[in-house]
Each structure stands twice: as structure tokens, then as C-alpha cells.
Amino acid sequence: DSNDRRNVDNENLLVDTGATSHIINDSSKFINFDENFDSSTHFMELADGSKCNVVLGKGNAKVKLFDVKGNMHDVMLYNTLYIPSYNQNIFSVSAEVGRGGSVNLGKQ
Numbered sequence: 001d002s003n004d005r006r007n008v009d010n011e012n013l014l015v016d017t018g019a020t021s022h023i024i025n026d027s028s029k030f031i032n033f034d035e036n037f038d039s040s041t042h043f044m045e046l047a048d049g050s051k052c053n054v055v056l057g058k059g060n061a062k063v064k065l066f067d068v069k070g071n072m073h074d075v076m077l078y079n080t081l082y083i084p085s086y087n088q089n090i091f092s093v094s095a096e097v098g099r100g101g102s103v104n105l106g107k108q
Contacts (some may be wrong), residue, residue: 013063013089015105015106022080023090024061030082033059044083056083063089 024030039060043051061080066072076089078099093103 010081013065013091015091015093015103017093018094019090020094021090022061022092022095023083023086023088024077024080025082025084025086025089027082027084029061029063030057030059030061030080031062031076033057033082034079040096044081054083054085055081056084 034057039056042055042056043053044055045051059080059081061077061082063075063077064072065075067097077095079095093105095105
């Protein structure tokens, strides 16, 4: 049902080929947080070169995505940054490929 799809995470998850980390702004999506992560020493560098200290945590987040056939799947995003002030959730292609995953952006 298309109404159900509007309420699922991939409606708000931007696929970004330039981002180096996944970013999620909702703490309820995280299944755990890295206890050793020190947010006071972690900065996020934006595309324009500016840096900001807005990362409050890092961990593994579970989101729901649809595949090309319309089937919904739970997907784990590893080493995801928790940034509640960020207005857009980000799926980092390079982070996924770097951990051994694959991303196909071609036509099916």
C-alpha cells in the first residue's frame, strides 16, 4: 500500500555518494551506541569545508528500506553518526562499499 510506504525510512534517507558516513537524526533508530565515542573530539566537515561539532554519538542503526520490487527490508547501517540537529538522514555509499557492501544505482 502506497500510504504505508510514505511512513517508511527510505522516504527520508538520502543516498549520498559524497558522504563518508551514514547519518541518522533519530535516536530511536539506533540499536546501540559506541560507549568509547567522544563527541567533544568529533567534527563533521561539510561539503563547503566548514566544520561543526554536532555529532552526539555513533552506533549501529536499523532502518526500513524498499527494494526495487517494492519489498520492505530491515537494513543495518553500521558506524552511523547520530546528529539530531541534521535535517536529512544520509545513506553513505562509500561507507557501505568500504565495509564490503554493494550499492547498485543503475536501472533494473
